[in-house]
Amino acid sequence: MEFLEPFFNGQYMPHGHCYLWHPGILWTNVISDLVIALTYFSIPIALIYIVNARKDIQFRGIFFLFSGFILFCGITHLFSIYTIWHGVYGVHGVIKAMTAVISLLTAVVLFKSIESVKKIPSVEDLQNAVFKASNEKMKRNELEIKRKADALFKITTELLPTGLLVVDQNKKIILANKALADMFEYSSDELKNESLNKLLIDSVSPIHDSLVDSFLESAQKDHARAFGRFVNGKTKTGKVISIQISLSNHDVQGEKLAFASIYNESQMMENKSLESMSCNRIKRAISATKMGIWEWDLKTNDVWYSPKLLTLIGQAEDSPPRLELWRSHIHPDDIELIDSRLKAHFEKKQKYDVIYRGVTESGKFEWMRACGDTIFDNDDKPILMSGTLTNINEIKLLEKKLENKTRFLNEVLERSLTGLYIFNLDTMNITFVNHEYTRLTGYSKADLVKIQGSDGLMTLFHPDDRLLVELHIKEVFHNKMDTGVTTEYRFKHQQGHWIWCYSRDSIYSFDENGKPKEMLGAFFDITALKEREQEIKTLAVNFLTTFEQAAVGIAHATLEGKFIKVNSKLCEILGYTKGELLELSYSDITHERDMTESWNQHKLLAAGAIKHYIAEQRFITKSRGYIWARLTVALVNNPRSDDSHFISVIEDISHKKKIELQLAESNSALERFAYSASHDLQEPLRKISAFAGSLQSSLAPQLVDNADARFQLDRISDAAQRMSEMINQLLELSRYSRNNAKKSNFRLAEIVAQVSDDLSTIIEQNQVTINVINDGNIFVESSSFQQVLRNLILNSINYKDRNRQLVVNFNLSIEPSSTRISVADNGIGFDSENNKKIFEPFRRLVGKESPGYGMGLAICRQIILAHDGKIWAKGVKDKGVEIIIEIPKD
Secondary structure, three states: OOOOHHHHOOEEOOHHHHHOOOHHHHHHHHHHHHHHHHHHHHHHHHHHHHHHHOOOOOOHHHHHHHHHHHHHHHHHHHHHHHHHHOEOHHHHHHHHHHHHHHHHHHHHHHHHOHHHHHOOOOHHHHHHHHHHHHHHHHHHHHHHHHHHHHHHHHHHHHHOOOEEEEEOOOOEEEEEOHHHHHHOOOOHHHHOOOEHHHHEOOOOHHHHHHHHHHHHHOOOOOOOEEEEEEEEEEOOOOOEEEEEEEEEEEEEOOEEEEEEEEEEHHHHHHHHHHHHHHHHHHHHHHHHOOOEEEEEEOOOOEEEEOHHHHHHOOOOOOOOOOHHHHHHOEOHHHHHHHHHHHHHHHHHOOOEEEEEEEEOOOOOEEEEEEEEEEEEOOOOOEEEEEEEEEEOHHHHHHHHHHHHHHHHHHHHHHHOOOEEEEEEOOOOEEEEEOHHHHHHHOOOHHHHHHHHHOOOHHHHEOHHHHHHHHHHHHHHHHOOOOOOEEEEEEEEOOOOOEEEEEEEEEEEEEOOOOOEEEEEEEEEEOHHHHHHHHHHHHHHHHHHHHHHHOOOEEEEEOOOOEEEEEOHHHHHHHOOOHHHHOOOEHHHHEOHHHHHHHHHHHHHHHHOOOOEEEEEEEEEOOOOOEEEEEEEEEEEOOOOOOOOEEEEEEEEOHHHHHHHHHHHHHHHHHHHHHHHHHHHHHHHHHHHHHHHHHHHHHOHHHHOOOHHHHHHHHHHHHHHHHHHHHHHHHHHHHHHHHOOOOOEEEEHHHHHHHHHHHOHHHHHHOOOEEEEEEOOEEEEOHHHHHHHHHHHHHHHHHOOOOOOOOEEEEEEEEOOOEEEEEEEEOOOOOOHHHOOHHHOOOOOOOOOOOOOOOOHHHHHHHHHHHOOOEEEEEEEOOOEEEEEEEEEOO
């Protein structure tokens, strides 16, 4: 790499510095090198073109070497221009080295080929060789032409439909073609060199001899004579035939020969009769067909039309035939099409078969079809054209209907939500699939063709289903029903997973022997249905397991309350066996005090007024005692059948009820004690406060100079007052613990406005801004909820940040089953670890310098609990506090 690095370094001084960048010298070199390079590039192109055009050129390799050598010379000159501005002399040197290598190789090959090149014939040698070869070829061609002429003459005479006879001056037969030999019942070889009289009857021979002598001695005639002369001839079997002759005599290489064309008169009459019959048959066929016949002489532009053709183009049968009659009936929009087809037929000899619209005898444009063929002369000029014209309007209308039906069927096939395919029963291959088939399986027709040619279509079916598919195909093959045969199988999707298919197949077509040939199939992807079916089976198993092993009682009952299914746990709870419970109904085990409410709830369920209900009620056990149970009932409604029923979940809560009753009694006693204690404590406090005030008044003169005594009396009065306020707070907390809130719907903004009005003085003094960002209905007891908001606003004022104006924002949001109210301020806040502690009674997060007893948020919590709601806080130190209240909807 260190060795090569200088070769590709472009930091050398550009060649232009050698010219001192003199424009004249620089551009002279640039233009000269450019012209030389372009010339060098053109020479290889010319050499390669010549070599490719002349495949017979020898030493082709030398031409290609010279082309490469000249091409690299051009590249060298071209790169010389580049080095004027860029000093990449290493690359320039590499290119020169490559040029040197190919130059050396060219020289070596050229010197090696000198002797071979010297042996190349000169132009004169080539001309002599060509002349000699041409003479030899001419001689061979003359012999070949003579041989072909003899063969052609023999074939021609043999193919002539008339008898040909050549006789010399001695009345010897030197040539008799096959037609003449057959006419006289001889072979051609039997007549050769025989006397002419062998073919004539005895009475005619003397007269005929003299006529032949006279004819041969007369002057040479190039045209036939004695045409129409009839002579009686004699066949090999002695049968007399009447023949018609036409004679001519010619000198052939100095010898006079007589040529006779001979026709069998009886055969001619028979042929004429056959021709007449054929003509009549053709006329009858033309008359019977619906096609018109025409012929057009392109030299004279004369036409001939059959009567049927004239009728087809709306003309009378006796109308004089003219080309304009036909052209005038063509629809103007189709004239250009007709002319282009005729032009292509005449110039390129393309088939003339055109469909166009033309006026018919009905006076309307109908679809016509013109077909024709043309006879051309030796110069490929059209001479005579003939053809047919057919009215195909009915066919076109049928084609249109068929096209519309086909288009409709194709649209149905392609837009169908069912996968459709055609399966060839002979080759066991799919020959057609629609768009939905491809969408469902992932395979296009091309994909299936590839699979058919490699692994076979049967590999696409699940191994466990292949036998089923084969049996299904056999069943379809022998099925006589029009409804088809259905089956289910797994099919491998193009992406590799298996899909379940529900398929209905029937025979689509039959072969010429009536054997089923193709099967038409339609299928749906039922994978989701199969998966759901499996899920249902699993759920059924799980349900039965859960039903029997559940820790709560579960029962199914009719709409009349009759048990139809119970689990073991319910039997355990009530003390019955399954058989005993299935003989009972809800009314038999429901406590009489709960019967009315229970049936009312059942009626609401059955009517669809509620989806389910939850209640706590008493059930009678087999021992005629009762238990408390938490009952959850829902309706399984099936409007299309009569199997609608109730599902009940029964949880034994007797122990819980007992504890709740004990707790309620304890709480009631505790509340009574707290209320009584709080009430009884007020009386001593009032006395302490009264006596302290009286003592302070009585000792006023003595206390003027006794600061300690004044301080102690003030502490006694303050403590008594604080104790009284704390007892009042406890009484209020106790009151809300016993309170059952009587709730109604109110607007949040209304309650906030009422509280703000109550606290207007303190709000104004502290310059507090209160906002209701999002308003809405809340289901609360107005007075107690006002107390909550009042406490929250006072808390925000008590713990505001002295460095910024206090802002309190109320925001309401609706949750799926509750209403959420956020009360956020920008006060001093607190650490998030105290989020729960602040709701504890007498819990304070600040010192005594701030007013309060730590009961405000505890009372708020108790009020919200009385509303069946929740309250919690989010505090951020030095940022503020957000209190969130969540209460049920109405």
